[in-house]
Amino acid sequence: MKIIHTIAELRDELGAYRHPAVVPTMGNLHAGHLALVRQAKPLGDVTVSTIFVNRLQFAPHEDFDTYPRTLDADCEQLQAAGCDIVFAPKETEMYPQPQSFKVHPPTELSDILEGHFRPGFFIGVCTVVLKLLSLTQARTALFGKKDYQQLMVIRNMVKQFAMPIEIIGGETQRADDGLALSSRNGYLSAAERQQAVQLNATLREIVQAVRANPGMDAASLARLENQAMHQLSHAGWRPDYVAVRRQADLQPPHPGDPKVVLAAARLGATRLIDNMEI
Numbered sequence: 001m002k003i004i005h006t007i008a009e010l011r012d013e014l015g016a017y018r019h020p021a022v023v024p025t026m027g028n029l030h031a032g033h034l035a036l037v038r039q040a041k042p043l044g045d046v047t048v049s050t051i052f053v054n055r056l057q058f059a060p061h062e063d064f065d066t067y068p069r070t071l072d073a074d075c076e077q078l079q080a081a082g083c084d085i086v087f088a089p090k091e092t093e094m095y096p097q098p099q100s101f102k103v104h105p106p107t108e109l110s111d112i113l114e115g116h117f118r119p120g121f122f123i124g125v126c127t128v129v130l131k132l133l134s135l136t137q138a139r140t141a142l143f144g145k146k147d148y149q150q151l152m153v154i155r156n157m158v159k160q161f162a163m164p165i166e167i168i169g170g171e172t173q174r175a176d177d178g179l180a181l182s183s184r185n186g187y188l189s190a191a192e193r194q195q196a197v198q199l200n201a202t203l204r205e206i207v208q209a210v211r212a213n214p215g216m217d218a219a220s221l222a223r224l225e226n227q228a229m230h231q232l233s234h235a236g237w238r239p240d241y242v243a244v245r246r247q248a249d250l251q252p253p254h255p256g257d258p259k260v261v262l263a264a265a266r267l268g269a270t271r272l273i274d275n276m277e278i
Contacts, residue, residue: 001079004085007135010087014137017046019039022138024129026050027088028068028183029077034172036142039170040195049078050132051088056099057124068186087136094131102127105153113262114149114249114273117240122153129154130161138165145221146172146180148262148275149250161264170276174200176198187270196267198235206261207243210278215255239265247277258262 004010011220014020021044033049040047051074058064075086103126104110110122135140141158143151173181176201179193188196206224210216216224221244228242236273242263246253253259257277262273 001075001083001142003075003089005089005173006093007089010085010135013085013265014046014048017137017174019044019139020046020048020137021049021140021142022084022133022136023049023083023142025049025051025074026053026067026183027072029074030069030173030181030183030185030188032144032146032170032181034077034081035173036170037078037083038142039130039168040140040142043142043168046084046086047082047084048085048136048138050130051086051096051131051135054124055091055095056102056127060116062118068183071094087132088222094128101126103130103157105157109149109156109250110153112149113241113243113245114264117264121222121227122150125150126153126157132156133158133163133165140166140168142170144166144172145169146182146274148260152250171273178204180228180272182272184270186271189268192268196272198232198237198273199263199267199274200276202232202242203261203263203274207276208241210244210259210261217255218252221253228263236260237265237267240271244278 002013004013021040025033035047037047052068055064071088073086078086103125103228105122105126108259116209125278143154143197145151151169158165177197179197206228209224229239232239244259244261260275261278262275264273
């Protein structure tokens with residue numbers, strides 16, 4: 001496995017390949033990332049993972065400076081998973097000058113849910129992903145379904161720009177107790193880690209209720225959402241949202257639409273997200 005830090009070296013290395021399969025990450029890897037790498041392996045003639053903590057998608061009050069950077073351990077795991085190339089640029093390599101050209105996704109998709117609570121987040125995500133897909137000459141790129149809205153935003157961006165790239169969503173990887181694997185789980189204290197499973201349990205309750213009554217109207221869905229928010233708050237969480245949405249575009253669903261329930265909540269100082277398709 002080759003570890004590359006510059007754009008020039010990356011382009012030289014990829015010149016011999018026609019179908020790179022790419023897994024973009026911010027590092028601090030866990031089993032979910034590695035599952036994406038293994039999923040990518042048979043889908044291209046070279047498997048590339050990028051590791052870059054992207055300042056553009058962090059708000060000033062968020063954890064950019066303290067976000068774990070574990071390049072050596074990440075590379076060991078990637079090599080074991082069969083990755084061929086790791087592209088781990090410095091910030092000055094990705095942004096040698098201020099990134100004044102940015103991708104602004106449509107507000108109806110990017111200013112709801114995560115975008116409502118993290119203004120500008122998807123502008124930063126789209127801008128860096130567009131740049132990474134271009135630099136790696138990706139023909140297939142994999143993103144985890146845990147970041148469901150992000151996957152949808154990226155998939156629509158690639159489609160609208162007519163980029164010759166297939167975007168594939170990898171299933172959310174979970175701990176044995178159901179907690180979705182996340183780099184930020186490491187911020188949880190031992191007591192918080194035990195309590196963190198409640199977020200997934202709350203989503204499963206909603207999934208069961210909707211499956212039992214597939215014709216549920218908007219008012220009934222809203223009651224489920226509000227009840228879930230109240231339960232989390234009562235247990236010491238600070239929920240941002242619990243929302244049942246249409247899978248196709250994350251808008252409020254009609255009866256019969258394929259649905260997904262999404263949630264984001266803070267437990268102590270750690271913000272967790274999760275979702276489940278219905």
